[in-house]
Amino acid sequence: MSQYQENATIIRFEQLTDTNIRLTLQTEEIAAAAKPGQFVMIRTGKSKDPLLRRPFSIHQTSSSGRIQILFKVTGRGTALLAHCKEGETLSVFGPLGHGFHIDPAKAACLIGGGMGVAPMLFLAKRICQMKKDTDTDLIILGGRNRSEIEPLLADFHFLDIGVMVATDDGSYGRHGLVTDVMKTISLPDNCTVYTCGPHLMMKEVFRQCRKKKIECQVSVESVMACGMGACLGCNMVAKNSRYVHVCSDGPVFNAEDLEWNL
Amino acid sequence: MEFVEDRDPFPDLRVKIGTLELQNPVLTASGTFGYAREFANLVNLYRLGGVVVKGISLFPRPGNPPPRIIETSCGMLNAIGLENVGVDRFITEKMPYLLGIDTPVIVNILGDSIEEYKHLTEKLTVVPGVSAIEVNISCPNVKKGGVAFGSDPDMAAAVTSVVKENTHLPVIVKLSPNVTDISQIAWAVQQAGADAVSLINTLVGMAVDLKTKRPRLANIIGGLSGPAIKPVALRMVYQVARSVSIPVIGIGGIETAEDALEFMLAGATAVQIGTANFINPRASEEVVEGITDYVIREKLHSVREMIGALDTE
Numbered sequence: 001m002s003q004y005q006e007n008a009t010i011i012r013f014e015q016l017t018d019t020n021i022r023l024t025l026q027t028e029e030i031a032a033a034a035k036p037g038q039f040v041m042i043r044t045g046k047s048k049d050p051l052l053r054r055p056f057s058i059h060q061t062s063s064s065g066r067i068q069i070l071f072k073v074t075g076r077g078t079a080l081l082a083h084c085k086e087g088e089t090l091s092v093f094g095p096l097g098h099g100f101h102i103d104p105a106k107a108a109c110l111i112g113g114g115m116g117v118a119p120m121l122f123l124a125k126r127i128c129q130m131k132k133d134t135d136t137d138l139i140i141l142g143g144r145n146r147s148e149i150e151p152l153l154a155d156f157h158f159l160d161i162g163v164m165v166a167t168d169d170g171s172y173g174r175h176g177l178v179t180d181v182m183k184t185i186s187l188p189d190n191c192t193v194y195t196c197g198p199h200l201m202m203k204e205v206f207r208q209c210r211k212k213k214i215e216c217q218v219s220v221e222s223v224m225a226c227g228m229g230a231c232l233g234c235n236m237v238a239k240n241s242r243y244v245h246v247c248s249d250g251p252v253f254n255a256e257d258l259e260w261n262l
Numbered sequence: 263m264e265f266v267e268d269r270d271p272f273p274d275l276r277v278k279i280g281t282l283e284l285q286n287p288v289l290t291a292s293g294t295f296g297y298a299r300e301f302a303n304l305v306n307l308y309r310l311g312g313v314v315v316k317g318i319s320l321f322p323r324p325g326n327p328p329p330r331i332i333e334t335s336c337g338m339l340n341a342i343g344l345e346n347v348g349v350d351r352f353i354t355e356k357m358p359y360l361l362g363i364d365t366p367v368i369v370n371i372l373g374d375s376i377e378e379y380k381h382l383t384e385k386l387t388v389v390p391g392v393s394a395i396e397v398n399i400s401c402p403n404v405k406k407g408g409v410a411f412g413s414d415p416d417m418a419a420a421v422t423s424v425v426k427e428n429t430h431l432p433v434i435v436k437l438s439p440n441v442t443d444i445s446q447i448a449w450a451v452q453q454a455g456a457d458a459v460s461l462i463n464t465l466v467g468m469a470v471d472l473k474t475k476r477p478r479l480a481n482i483i484g485g486l487s488g489p490a491i492k493p494v495a496l497r498m499v500y501q502v503a504r505s506v507s508i509p510v511i512g513i514g515g516i517e518t519a520e521d522a523l524e525f526m527l528a529g530a531t532a533v534q535i536g537t538a539n540f541i542n543p544r545a546s547e548e549v550v551e552g553i554t555d556y557v558i559r560e561k562l563h564s565v566r567e568m569i570g571a572l573d574t575e
Contacts, residue, residue, distance in 0.1 A: 002303055005544065043541065048336045048489045048517075053541060093543070225331050225338060226540035230296040232342045233331030243324055243345070 003228065004029040008092040010084055011066060016151040019073045020115075021082055028065035030094045034058050036123035037099025037219055037252040040067065041227040043091040044080040053093060054078065055224050057119040057196070057251070060155065067092075070118040070152070096227045097251045100194055100217055102127060107136040107188045110161075111205055113178050113197030114148075117141050119219050121155050123194055128159050136188055139163045142178035142197070146171040179204040187214055195219070195255075206255040207262055216255040222246035273557040274564035275550075277311070277531050279509050280432030280457030282366060282394050284311040284532060287565060288522065288550045291513050291536030292317050292370035292396060292436070293342065295546075297356040298363060304543040309550055311532060312366035315356070317398050318386075319371070320378045322348035332469050332478040337490030337515075338537060339467050341481035344372055344401070349385050357391055366393035368434065371425075372401045380424045387429035394431050397421060399451075400438040400463045412438035412463075415450035422454035434511065437461040437502070444498050445505040452506045460511035460534060461502060462495045488537040489515040496528050503529020503570055517545060519552020526568040 004027075012024035030040060041053035054077040056069040073082050084090065100123050102108075108127050112120035124139055131137075139156060143149035145167050156163050165173030166181045174181055179201060187193070189212075195205045196219035209216035222234035229248030237259045238244040244253070275286035288311045295301060298313045307313065325345025332339050347355065352369075360367045369392050371382045379397065386392050399412035399421055411417045418435070425433050435451040437444055439462035448459050464485025469478040477483075495514020503510045512530030516522050517538040525533050538545035557565050 003543075005304065005542070050333055051336055051338060051488050051537075051541060052333050091542075223329055223331060223333075225340075225537075226543075228543065229300050230294060231331065231340070231540055232293075232325065232345050233340060235325065235328050235330060235345075237327070 002033055003094060003096060004033070005091065005093045006030060007089045010086050010088050010090065013084065013086050014151075017147050020070070020148060021073070022059070022068060022070050022151075023081070023084075024066055024068050025090065025092060026065060027067050027092050030092060031061040031065045031067050034061050034067065034095040034122075035099040036102070036126045037119050038095035038097050039227070039251060040069070040092050040094030041096065041224070042069070042081070042093075044077040050077050050080070052225050053091075053227065054081075055096075055221070055227055055247075057219065058095065058122050059118045060122045060125060070115060072115050093227065097247055098249070100219070100252050102130055103192060104130045107191040108134075109137065109187055109191055109193045110139045111178050111182060111193060111195040111197070112140075113142040113201045114144070116195070116197030116201070116219070117143070117149075117152055119196050120194070121152075124156065124159050124161055128161065134161045136191075137161045138185070140166070140178045140181050142166045142168075142181075142201075144168045149173070177201065179208065182208055187212060189214070191215070192217060202255070203260050203262070206260055209255065210262070217252055218255045218258070219252045220246055220250055220258070273554060273562070274566075275553060275557065276564065277509075277566060277569075279394065279434065279511070279532060282432045284366060286311040286550050286553065287526065287530075287532035288546055288553065289314055289368065289511065289532055289534045290539060290546050291534035292398070294536040294539045297360065298367075299356075299359050301539070301543055302363075305547045308364040309547055310365050311550070312368055312393065313363070314368040314370055314396055314534060315360070316346055317344055317370040317372045318346050318349050318352045318382065319344060319373060320349055320381055322346065322351065327480045329478065329480055332484070334467070334469055334486065335490060337486050337488030339469055339479060339484035339486050340464070341479045341484035343481065349382055353385065353389055357389055361391035367391055368394045368396050370396040370398055370436070372398040374401065375405050376420055376424050379421050380428055383425045383428040387431055392431065394434060395425060395429060396434040396436050396460060397425055398436050398463070400436070400440075410438060410440070412447060413441050415446055418447050419450040419454035422451040422456050426455035432457040434458040434460050436463055438463045439494065439498055440466045445501050448502040448506045452508050456508060458509040458511060458531070459502060459506065460513055462491070462498050462514050465491055465494065487515070489517060491515050492521065496525060499525055499530050500528040500572070516549070517542075519549050519556060522549050522553060523556060523568055526565070527570070527572040529570040529572070531569050
């Protein structure tokens, strides 16, 4: 597995909402090597403060050597990124971590909530490339409201997989949570659920999967320093009270392997 | 016969740590470079002066619960809790790779008691490919009420002696900055036979979340590293270098060749790159390149001219 450190030019900066931003970056080697579910570490500026890179899952890649990331401004690092401009460069390091495991013989259900929608697009595109028939596949996306979710949908609608949407305030799609939508559908037995989103959402997705004995892969997040297994700072509790490291063992795990305190 | 210009394009960057000869003064700091393999496709390992691998204990340690790290102004706090695979698995799983990287491997060891340091040394000293031992004395001595070995000159000396008695390898003692007088500790370990000292380990610190009214680290306190600690590290290296005659290895916030050379002026014979590896995985090799350029540009006979050359007049 090869990783690259690239000075990536910002090709496009899109302010999707007050707090949500989509960046398109020219990163030839990373774009070519990336797999769905992997992430990159980005330096948010040139100074020593903030010191550490920030992890972002890859939203999608293009054959023209670009990657996209999607993020919400939540702290100092993302606030700095929110002020970058097209044409400027950012130091991008990746692709990192283990991504989703795709079995083309199985049906797929992708469930993304909030910024957890980010890795789902890359995954859905790869699934469409790998499978002849995606009739039994499904994507469920959730957000707070219409303005959060609507700008992200165009890319998904290009794909040959059905998309269902839920919003917390009912301003778009179904009123409620993605996990409410999940309850209303019957997933095929031979199905893998892929999910990314807030912890409580993923916990509920896994609870439903476990009840139906359906495989569930989760993409989790953590504070990280290095993103490559050196600092050991991103541990989380796995089954049998063992620790795993999000950057090198994940960020995608089989949900069964983690501790959810269900 | 063809005329060959009699000038070596490769400047002399060699330094000596005890009997260990390094091709250049740049090492990686323990706990920031994994077991080197993690960096193999980003760094030409053979170009480094050496690598210091993640601290090893007699038995595997799971480390602390999350969150283990938090960013602070120009630095970071960590409370990893010395997570490591233990010496036996280190020898069987990590050493075979390290044996082939063609750069000296320095193994960092840590223990809860003098006996643990002794057993670790006995096991590692016979392992092919181990070039030196770096002794982390910042750990609490369980038998002495948890006081850190490194905070007491007698205990620091006792650990140093037991390691020295059980190995022919150069022994580097890594000093804790969380003491009243670091020179006193450095003197004590020198008298106990240490071949070199490395400093500084992290400074104990803490961060608080006002919103949740909780500490930001599960362990409550952690070790501060990064550019924020560089002035403190430089001062301590300067003081220690003036009070001992063994080589001093400078550590603390070094990101660039300029940083490294400043430590050498202050008295360091070599340096270790730590937190910078997390931000720029190529930092250590870039420091080597930068020092090379400096020595050529300044027309130095060797990088050793820099050691302790600080002008305080």
